[in-house]
Amino acid sequence: MSAARPSMTRRVLKVHLVVVYAFLYVPIAVLVLLSFNRAGLPTVWTGFSLDWYVKLASAGPILSAAKNSIIVAVGATLISTILGTMLAFGLERGRPSGLLEASLVAPMIIPDIVMAIALLTFYTMLQATLGLFTIIIAHAVFNIAFVAAVVRARLKNFDFSLIEASADLGAGPIRTFVRVVLPQILPGVVAAGLLAFTLSFDEFIIAYFTAGPGSASTTLPMQIYAMIRFGVTPEINALATVVLAVSVFALIVAQRLEPRAVR
């Protein structure tokens, strides 16, 4: 009896796991599949077609939103990758206090809506002109904390005495960084940058609050939100598929570079 029971439990757990993965992936799979459906109504399969993608490529508002999203994501990624990596170095060279650790977790656990309204309030008080620039600053906030966490994981195995050795041999700080440090941590830094890019590229709530009025600084998620509220269309399916593909590509590359980062 005791021999049969664990295998029974294991089988049930295995089936459960398969069902959970189906639950996670079927909705996305249906969405992607329907983006290639010729018919306008997403219920019956009427043949393969790329019409909806062609439509996307000629839709002005979508293209300008895509351009804005790329500007925001690249900007936020550059700032956060540089500052986050520096931060990670500083933290790993010493013994960070509990307060310091907590202040690095805060940007990742504060509800998005609170960060969004806090930044809107702050920008308004400063009478800052809202736009892509204010979104970039906002996205850098959570991304700095995020990059720092990923790079720190990489630095756990880094031998800091190499820095001293390099200095003893007469290399300046910049030369030491480029020749000794960077080659060792680069995969982690690039992975962190890619993840920061996806986080910013897909972020909606904070962008929505800090973009300001008008369509000049509408990002892709904001555009998608506006379209979704009117209901389900094959065009949104196509757009959603493209956006999903961008994130999944970045995530897979990041995972290859730094296996621990995506978890």
Add this chain to the structure above:
Amino acid sequence: MTSPRLSRTILMAPGLGWLALFLLVPCLLVFFNAFYERGIYGGVDYDAFTTENFARLIDPLYVEVFLGSARIALITTVLAVLIGYPAAYAITLASPGAQTRLLILAMLPFWTNYLIRTYAWMVLLNRTGLINAGLIDAGVITEPLPLLYNEFAVILGLVYSYVPFVILAAYASLARLDRSLIEASADLGASGARTFLKVVLPLTLPGVAAGSVFVFVLSIGNFITPDLLGGGHVQMLGNLIYDQFLTARDWPFGAALSMLLIAVMMVLLFTQAVVVHRASARSGGRA
């Protein structure tokens, strides 16, 4: 030659400065704004100090929304744990290489666009969507079921979004678990179920509880899912905050509501920390 302490400070200053200026200061500003009256044309009237915004939180109208969204968040959390914990347990039974792949497969959706994942359910649940069309074709129903724009859809969407999070939290706890404890329990004659209830569950619950707190907070503060899948019929604390800032333009009251959300999170995290502390004290510091 710079001292290590100085170089550390130089390395950390820009990043920490950024967080202080664009997170700490804005949050403090929101906290202060909660104590003033709203301006005539929106904004904040800094000449009028008041505690009225906090008093309004216990207005029956808002208490009802709060309790309603707490109920939905609680149901979501319980369901997400019931689905996610066994899934994480199943993952730990696989070979080490497969575990990594399975975990990444579970986390991948979590990293993709939240709006799109929510929209995917609009595609499935709408009146002419796949589920209704399938049921009508099969002759089970003649009229489409109202699957979308109700509480059911909101809970489904939230559970869908946050199950990966629970899987990750539960997996992290389960992977840390000392396997020899399970063997010891079996050697002492405990059944699999008894070992699970008496050893595995108590030792992994703290980690799951931490994950659950975030699922609860993310749910109660959500406004996208209630908006898209609830169609305006379901109000969460997140929708209330959204409305105060973008519709009603009562920023001080919105600030007070935000402080309430943060307070809920803090209280739950504190409670969870106490639970962890007790659990580790009981098991002699193992958890």
